[in-house]
Amino acid sequence: MNTGDTAFMFLSTVLVMLMTPGLALFYSGMVKEKNVLSTTMHSYCCIAIVSIQWILVGYSLAFGPDISHITGNLSWTFLNNVGFKPLAAYAPTIPHNLFMMYQLMFAIITPALITGAFAERIKFPAFLAFILIWTTVVYDPVAHWVWGTGGWIKNLGALDFAGGTVVHISSGVSGLVAAIYIGKRKIRKTSPNNLPMTILGAGLLWFGWYGFNAGSALGLNNVTMTAFITTNTSAAAATISWVACEWIVTKKATVLGAVTGAVVGLVSITPAAGFVTPASSIVIGAIGSIICYFAVSYLKPKFNYDDALDAFGCHGIGGTWGSIATGIFATKAVNSGGANGLLYGNPSLVLTQFIATIAVYAYSIIMTIIILKVVSLVFKLRADDNEEDLGLDISMHGEKGYHIS
Template sequence: MASAAITLAADAPTLSAANTGFMLICSALVLLMTPGLAFFYGGMVRVKSTLNMLMMSFISIGIVTILWVLYGFSLAFGTDKGSLIGWNSGWVGLSDIGTADLWDGYTIPILAFMVFQMMFAIITPALISGALADRVKFTAWALFVALWATIVYFPVAHWVWGAGGWAFELGVIDFAGGTAVHINAGAAALGVILVIGKRVGFKKDPMRPHSLPLVMLGAGLLWFGWFGFNAGSWLGNDDGVGSLMFVNTQVATAAAMLAWLAYEKIRHGAFTTLGAASGAVAGLVAITPSGGAVSPIGAIAVGVIAGLLCAMAVGLKYKFGYDDSLDVVGVHLVGGVVGSLLIGFFASGKGQSDVQGLFYGGGLDQFWKQCAGVFAVLGYSLVVSAVLAFLLDKTIGMRVSEDDEIAGIDQAEHAETAYDFSGAGGGAARTSVTAAVGGESKKVDA
């Protein structure tokens, strides 16, 4: 991920309409990933939680967009302050950013880079929501998103991608978000679920996906949008690295899907659609940090390893007793760690930099740098997220009541249901429903 301050030099590059258009298209693709994630998660929950799962992703679009414009972009990519955070007062509300100002060393406007990064900031907290399905108050979730983005995501984005950020200066490679997005979100998910506890009936009641077609649709949208997520992170440079990342994204995703399916066939005796979707996402996660550094053969290795390890990891929640509802820890945390660390072994020296991993004669120097980035982000996000969840739980309360959880969080939090079965079976053209009016039950025509 490229980053720097405003270019002021007289020989600054000129605006490229092609690169600018490319980045705006990539930004739209990354935004599409959040509704795709909503469908992916929405299909994986039970019927009574479908709308809540969709809304937990969609509310992130609203909240993070406003925060990013007001101060998030400045905190993440402004002038470095002590290697931990950035800040440009003129960027508050984007007030002093001109339409002709270019991002340093690149041929795209600052605003194009800003909106591209906005989409990353939006989807990262949305990823956390999958671990919390069925049991979190919507108001508490919305407040958590605002606080977490401010205290966790914006600083971590500066560490990893901001000029002067400690991980950036150390040489930690994260092409498009293995640490800043996936490890960050996966560790946060683990921290929150350790505080708020398990769903009612965890390990006792069947909690199967209610719509596997919806899951597959969501996975397809994620796969499609991920090309903008990954290839766009080279910011339109014409040196072929973005194309390498595009190819590696496809290759690793395919390899991970096949590896996951092979694992579950051997272990459970069937090739499942849920396994195909989950394996694809695991591959997308793992190649996100590493795709600009490895060859296509390396991408196959990254995909296979991530597919197998993530498939194994999703079962750990039953062994250790933490209720990661939709396997955010098993896929995003584990996949992000795997993809980030494998750079230390498979970096070819022919992609985004001349850094070579252990298998290409480079020793373990890059591996230790990757370890520093991975475990610093993991530890920070885990602890701070748990503290935020604890404070919210002790003040406004994080969980819905047990009765509301059993009856269905959609009705309790949104006064809606995802599907209307009242007309099932045919018959009357008009249906009567019961509506609460002034605290009384009243029959009305629908």
């Protein structure tokens, strides 16, 4: 065990944990003031529910010994055989239980990202059931496919450094399905109730993302530093790109647009962070921001779906671009454990990335529909008109976020 790597990964773990409260601020600042607490509650419930699920079965399903390249077995349930001794197959220089905790933080924030799609209209009991089942039957198997020893997407040779497919595509696509299935809000176009809160949340996300991406090197080395640099660079390029799009289209550069662009840049670089050069990260962030801007501004109105806080528009679309971009820009000069992409003489990596992306899309869509149907047999999914008019803070939780006379 390397004590330097261990200290670094402990720091990375708490940085990624901070991202979910940051996401709560980011999301809750954008909803109506009568739904600010319910939106916050969604993220915090993900912390609590997934933390227990991960210890019981989640970690074993995602990273346990392989079953038919699809999932892990249950030999690590209740953290059986998950102790302080490093596990060479995943992280040979840090404690196995530290690696487990680091991966838990990814498992927590992924379903929390989904909640932005159906904000302001889902009933609380249905939400709790959905998150528990989705994490178990969608996130855990997909994590095993991509990152687990023996996973079929990993064996295929697809690259996902820190979660473009596992985190962003799975959550964004599932969020879109849930938003369409549950239905549109009665009143959709409103101003953010607290834009400074959203800005603070975006800052915490950017800060925590260094642990998310750089920490995915699972130690402190040259790949770590590359991921650290590309993460910041992509976010900066995407911020500029989004603001430029707004300026050209609407003649106004908004603060909400700037922080949204930053998040999109972070999403876009996530699968590529440890495989591409800093110069490539500028292109990935800038193009990703343009694609997501037009997805949010034109694709959503055209198809008239109510992705309330653009979980699909930012995470689903941004993760998709990042996954394909990895196939274009990856180079073994940055990471010898990766692969060369299209620009470095290996066009087949683009096809591999495309297969991985389509597989996660298909699985997420099918399983999310099934989960929603199952949950709806037990709980009512959608808040009724009176509950929506009153606001979910009062109708679901009996509280108000703001007391202004």
